[in-house]
Amino acid sequence: MKVVIKAGQNSFIRKFDDELLIVEAWGDHSVRVRSFADMKEEKRLNALLEGSQKTNGKVEINVNDHSAELINGKIRVVLDHRDRLSFYDENGKLLLKEYIRLRAVKHDDGSEDAGTIEITKDFNSTLKLKSREYRSNLSSDFTVTTRFESDPDEKIYGMGQYQHTFLDLKNTVLELAQRNSQISIPFYVSSNGYGFLWNHPGIGEVSFAKNLTRWEMKSTNYIDYWITAEDSPKNILRNYANVTGKVPQMPDHLLGLWQSKLRYRTPEEVLEVVKKYHTKGIQLSTIAIDYFHWPKQGEYRFDEDFWPQPEALVKTLKEDYHVEPMISIWPTVQTDAQNYEEYLNNGYLVKVNRGVRLTMQIQGNTVFVDMTNKEARDYVWSLIKKNYKDKGISYFWLDVAEPGYAVYDFDNYRYKKGTDLQCGNLYPIDYLAMIAEGLGENHPTVTLVRGGWAGAQRQGALLWSGDIDCSFEAFKNQVNTGLNVGMAGIPWWTTDIGGFHGGDPKDKEFRELLVRWFEYATFSPVLRMHGDRLPHSKPLSDSGGGSMVTGAPNEIWSYGQEVEQILTKYLKIREAIRPYISKLMTQAHETGDPLMRPLFYEYPDDLAAWNVDNTYLFGSDLLIAPVMDYQATERLVYLPAGDNWVNLWTNETIAGGQSVTIKAELAEIPVLIKEKSKENFSELLKVIKEEQ
Numbered sequence: 001m002k003v004v005i006k007a008g009q010n011s012f013i014r015k016f017d018d019e020l021l022i023v024e025a026w027g028d029h030s031v032r033v034r035s036f037a038d039m040k041e042e043k044r045l046n047a048l049l050e051g052s053q054k055t056n057g058k059v060e061i062n063v064n065d066h067s068a069e070l071i072n073g074k075i076r077v078v079l080d081h082r083d084r085l086s087f088y089d090e091n092g093k094l095l096l097k098e099y100i101r102l103r104a105v106k107h108d109d110g111s112e113d114a115g116t117i118e119i120t121k122d123f124n125s126t127l128k129l130k131s132r133e134y135r136s137n138l139s140s141d142f143t144v145t146t147r148f149e150s151d152p153d154e155k156i157y158g159m160g161q162y163q164h165t166f167l168d169l170k171n172t173v174l175e176l177a178q179r180n181s182q183i184s185i186p187f188y189v190s191s192n193g194y195g196f197l198w199n200h201p202g203i204g205e206v207s208f209a210k211n212l213t214r215w216e217m218k219s220t221n222y223i224d225y226w227i228t229a230e231d232s233p234k235n236i237l238r239n240y241a242n243v244t245g246k247v248p249q250m251p252d253h254l255l256g257l258w259q260s261k262l263r264y265r266t267p268e269e270v271l272e273v274v275k276k277y278h279t280k281g282i283q284l285s286t287i288a289i290d291y292f293h294w295p296k297q298g299e300y301r302f303d304e305d306f307w308p309q310p311e312a313l314v315k316t317l318k319e320d321y322h323v324e325p326m327i328s329i330w331p332t333v334q335t336d337a338q339n340y341e342e343y344l345n346n347g348y349l350v351k352v353n354r355g356v357r358l359t360m361q362i363q364g365n366t367v368f369v370d371m372t373n374k375e376a377r378d379y380v381w382s383l384i385k386k387n388y389k390d391k392g393i394s395y396f397w398l399d400v401a402e403p404g405y406a407v408y409d410f411d412n413y414r415y416k417k418g419t420d421l422q423c424g425n426l427y428p429i430d431y432l433a434m435i436a437e438g439l440g441e442n443h444p445t446v447t448l449v450r451g452g453w454a455g456a457q458r459q460g461a462l463l464w465s466g467d468i469d470c471s472f473e474a475f476k477n478q479v480n481t482g483l484n485v486g487m488a489g490i491p492w493w494t495t496d497i498g499g500f501h502g503g504d505p506k507d508k509e510f511r512e513l514l515v516r517w518f519e520y521a522t523f524s525p526v527l528r529m530h531g532d533r534l535p536h537s538k539p540l541s542d543s544g545g546g547s548m549v550t551g552a553p554n555e556i557w558s559y560g561q562e563v564e565q566i567l568t569k570y571l572k573i574r575e576a577i578r579p580y581i582s583k584l585m586t587q588a589h590e591t592g593d594p595l596m597r598p599l600f601y602e603y604p605d606d607l608a609a610w611n612v613d614n615t616y617l618f619g620s621d622l623l624i625a626p627v628m629d630y631q632a633t634e635r636l637v638y639l640p641a642g643d644n645w646v647n648l649w650t651n652e653t654i655a656g657g658q659s660v661t662i663k664a665e666l667a668e669i670p671v672l673i674k675e676k677s678k679e680n681f682s683e684l685l686k687v688i689k690e691e692q
Helices: 233-244 267-279 310-320 340-345 374-387 420-439 472-487 508-522 561-576 578-591 607-611 675-691
Strands: 004-008 011-016 019-025 030-037 059-063 068-072 075-079 085-089 094-097 132-136 142-148 156-161 173-176 183-190 194-198 204-208 213-220 222-229 257-259 284-289 324-329 332-334 365-368 395-398 413-415 447-449 461-464 527-529 533-537 550-552 616-618 622-624 634-639 644-647 653-655 658-663 671-674
Touching: 004 059, 011 059, 011 068, 019 068, 019 075, 019 132, 030 068, 030 075, 075 222, 085 222, 094 194, 094 222, 142 222, 156 472, 173 183, 183 233, 183 472, 194 233, 213 222, 213 420, 222 233, 257 267, 267 284, 267 310, 310 324, 332 340, 340 374, 374 420, 395 420, 413 420, 420 447, 472 508, 472 616, 508 527, 508 561, 561 578, 561 675, 578 675, 644 675, 653 658, 671 675
Parallel strands: 257 284, 257 527, 284 324, 324 395, 395 447, 447 461
Antiparallel strands: 004 011, 011 019, 019 030, 030 222, 059 068, 068 075, 075 085, 085 094, 132 142, 142 213, 156 183, 173 204, 183 194, 194 222, 204 213, 332 365, 533 550, 616 622, 622 671, 634 658, 644 653, 644 671
């Protein structure tokens, strides 16, 4: 049977039965694959940038009746007569291959069905498994499965934020959906020399099993993925940044301490905290005005009963103390908000397929705004601009951005762009776009957000790890999680120091946890105090923003004198390395490099480095090994081969390529400086000497 394969400009196209397959060069050393059920092509970029398909090299395409080949720099993709795609590097090494298990079909003329065959002696072809499978949902779309052969020895890094302890994601199953503390960013870097983006924003699941890699989407009519081949993880990630975007330039004045708690209730409380930090000689970068500073959700304004003159507060913070206020906003509307009818009449709210439209309950009955609806975004931005931006506020905290449904029944929600199952991961992207587009290109967009997806970095997304527990167990999840966020192409990431849920400032174990977490956060993109501390205070009133409780104090002096002295020392350390962090921020902006890097990112030829987790490089010159166990006073640390390393606290020089035990009393986190870069950290070494 003859199958028509046509060569296009930098692409080849195959039509057969119910599928349209398009394989095209997309960026340097990279290929994009799209498949459409019933041959219904729809043009979507999803995570990819407009114009990012341009390539600097020559693209070679070879096509015959039953097979096709595309070569783009260091990557070669082959479609064989089995209807299987295989990807190779420039040296002929197999990187990734689609998985099929189908029996060959013979025709009267002796030919084989090129669309549905697999010649096999070693595999059970009676399994009847296709590499790209569409199963009708008895509606207008399909459940789609895409299968790849699995290399059991492969290591996989990236994919965003999942609350588990694993750095290497091989043999994990990951939900492709947003939840509080879970952020799906479906891009990974493989130890086999390629990067892979699942370029579909629908709800689904990926399984990186030993015997099979399987991507499943619950409701769609297309497949879309992008793959790049390179000689190092760094170059793979840079190729990805070139096609999905890079973070803006982080302003230097945001590199200090971000102060926050649940929650400051009045301008007096805010100014009291800022003034006390000022008195102690500590320059804050930001202070957060958290949720329920508003009268009702959806009104996007200060509650004048408790925040009577917000312009005066903002002016005082910025001009007298050089502190940026950051305002929390939610994408929710209370049914008794003064403008609820406007949302309802104009179709600005998320729809439900069944039951009562009530997607969240907190201080009232609430419904989420449909952020995939541009008209809804424009309306919300008009309120934000009038009531926040025009009053001098430039930085926003997009909380509950997943969105944070009371029940994550993804099959129950509908958006302007489609059902939640079809495009749910676009919700936080569009929410972020509302802020970035509203502020404009000339404003440095830095938006703290609890949800994201591939490409969120170009909208100025500063992800944080969500409402996690205040425990050493939760802390152990964060280090590897933060590294995987960076390997998924998001350089900006932070945590609530000490965790969010609970934490008593008087509790001995929690105080130690806070210290260990603060030490770790000092060597992260953003140093941020936040949390819901115990015990709660009574509400200020029974109406409006005053009806919400507040947690106990969460400033550096809230945990006793010993803790304050340690945290103050680390604020001095942070100040000493700010020029270094600023350079890393510029590097992230220009290349896409993460600030926090697994050891193999800089040392890919050190095979042992690929097996090291819970340890990272902050930039290329500082090695950080957080202490994550209660009452631990030492830590086993692997030092990458090829360089000598200097212990920050003892000034001892240690050869790389070995694991050593580093002493780590409560006031010390294992930090090692690359010896050849030591002279660049004179200010840091000066601070350490003064503190000892």
